Amino acid sequence: MSNKKYDIIIVGGGVSGCAVAWKLSRYNLNVLLLEKEPDLASGTTKANTAIIHAGYNADPNKLKGRLNVKGNVEIKQIAKDLSIPFKEIGSLVVGVKGDDLSILDELLEKGKKNKVEGLKIVDKEWLRENEPHLTKDAEAALWAPTAGITTPWEFALAMAENAVANGVEIELETEVLDVLTEDGNVVGVKTNRGNFGANYVINAAGLYADDVARMVGIEKIEIRPRKGEYYIYDKAKDFDVNHVIFPIPTPISKGIVVTRTIENNLLIGPTSDPIDDKTDLSTTPEGLEKVYNGAKKLFPDLTLKDTIRVFAGLRAADKTEDFVIEAADNVHGFINVAGIQSPGLSSATAIADMTLDILEDEGLKLEEKKNVIEKREEPVRFYEMSNEERAKMVEKDKKYGKIICRCETVSYKEILDAIHGPIGARTVNAVKRRTRAGAGRCQGGFCGPRVLEILSEELGIDPTEVKQEETNSQIIEYKIKELLGSKVMDNA
């Protein structure tokens, strides 16, 4: 492919890879980010609890504990600069009758060590007033006012878009097959789309970080995926919750969380089940039952009648149960950003800062660019506008007048912008991540065929080539009459 030699290649376009790309884009460097899927943020980043944790739960002796609080503090400014949806709604760890309430004090102490601000133990009365639908059995809770919620894929995409605005290159559907070295130094990568040269390779490959590490002979990283299953509710539901609400944690999991999302859906989950297969994103009857029962302990009135989707995500946990952010000691120029499990989203920008420090230690010169573009323009979000604001938009451009997704009020113009944006959407799910078209209660039943048609028109491809998500996820297999006279017909 390209003969261009990059300073740095980032392998993986999840939130960690995007954060590293974004931080690097502020320096005079040639940076390339490679993603094997047709869109960024389509692995672990798209399927998690979407929480920016306060940081009281992570072990202060681990990287997780050190980086979480830093990321939590940073995101508040970044959200403003890059127009990332973020709401500091605070979290509660709720102890109910029969729980060991001393764990709340332990968490408070751990939080203080991690320098989490504003932590407070609140009582029954406080809970009744501030979270009225919470179980009557709630005795006390640890309140962390600095915790918040975000839209994880938009967080990643926003950083990537700003990185692109500042000169970073991104190649999608480009899978790294090998890391090329010469005389103990990284010289590039081999991909399904040819070789790319680079002096440094950053391994932010998420679930596949151990596979990429092995390409340079590093065996110590071992990703042991842990599955989390979830239910998501319609915006119209029986009641709202005001905080991110956790039960008392166990040693390996924070338990079944009940939270609202940025768009005011309700999200419950996740389970935490170790699995072997990195592609196993299936939900299970047992898992979903665990989720519902767990959520019901906190909110006994919760039913399943307003759920609109179930999903599962995989945590890319390393066997050490900590982030592994370090330079390889056997090859110069190879840096692992691996084992990024919870609180990876919360820590993303702090992880990137640490990665840059390591790059400097490894001899990379970071020279600040002049004229860095600091801000990302806020995308038009029709669904959160008032009718007056919508009227103004339509006056400016009539393409806003045609609504494609009825459930989430997404206009034709927003979909065009998503397709022709800095990192253009090529798939139905990529359009969904950028606009919310298809994320509502009818789950694309209405807008699906319309989005497919727009993608086909704008990308100049046949409707049978339009993908839902991954490379082989075509939605339409044939055109009418194509099967007649085929073997299928004869055998049927």
Next chain:
Amino acid sequence: MLKLKKDVVVIGGGPAGLAAAVKVFDNGVEDVMILERDFELGGILPQCIHNGFGLHHFKEELTGPEYAQRFIDDVEDRDIEVKLDTMVLDVSPDRKVYAMNREDGFLEIEAGAVILAMGCRERTAGAIGIPGTRPAGVLTAGTAQRYTNIEGLLPGKEVVILGSGDIGLIMARRMRLEGADVKAVCEILPYTGGLTRNVVQCLQDYDIPLLLNHTVTRIEGNERLEAVEISEVDENLKPIPGTEERIEADTLLLSVGLIPENELSKKADVVLDDRTGGAIVNEGRETNVEGIFACGNVLHVHDLVDWVTQEAEIAGDWAAKYVKGDMRRSDSKIKINAGKNVSYVIPQNIELEDKDRKRIPLYMRVTTPLTACEIKLSADGEELYSFNEPFAKPGEMLSVPLAQKTLNDLGKIEEITVDIIEKEGE
């Protein structure tokens, strides 16, 4: 912002909206406007290219597009104003309708009366939470119907259908006719959800297996659907371990229920009935909000479009009366209750004065299949009269008349209850 004033605004240009608008016009209220979100009128009918429509209303058999065209012609003959590609975003309780389209931009329409005719949507895979993955190739039967019949695109060639609603049955035949291998239609209940004639004409005539008491227990495939696992269920609808069967398929169609599309109604403070998912209405199909009417599948899901037309004409008549100031309420309101074996009755209330009418039709569905049954009407606990039915299925609507004379004779009563009882010994 374009501000308009209309006597009647009809939201939705499907069969309900079209018939209602025509009726409003024919009652002398000519300032009526239809708002339709699609690029053409007819609602879901243009994609229903099969026959079987109009047997009751027109006494002849039409396809969906033909049935729709009759009403579209009526609308055009009368020059009724239509706005296509127009999405209604909001309706206020004082009948201001807010909508958008590319030509006019943002619209605010002050309406004398509003007729809600937004139809329904399909239940999705997410809503029923089938275990397994979420690959491409899993879609609702109606979406597949749109791809096939409007866009000319065929989702796949090895098909399993979950649910035996009418659209599922119709699509089983439709995909078979395009050369696809329809491997099974699974229905979790011991009876089908759709019309008997569709079971015969769409499945039996094409040797497509119908598996009652079966459901899909797992979806396989990471990118595109590869297979589904089906299982038999017990009387509590729980899958029976050991009965799993894996069927290779690239397409899973869902026909697992329809949900009236009442998001706009709620914005207008319209109160909904938990059983129908639609508004609570009086016999004029007026909701609890004065001057806001509802008809068609937004009010309750119908089995035949012919009944939608009937209901829309009732709503059109009364909306016109309302606008003209001719709608009078009685002093008392009679509540219509769904009694034994009845899942709901439309209308839920009787409260309008009408000297000319001879009877008020009551529409209902049963909760469970029944053979040889009686539909009994009683007023405040006293039995009035009953009607015999050879059989009743939840998938098919029933209708009985309530005579105005009976109401006149009864004088002041609180409620009328409809029970459907299986006759003993038959």
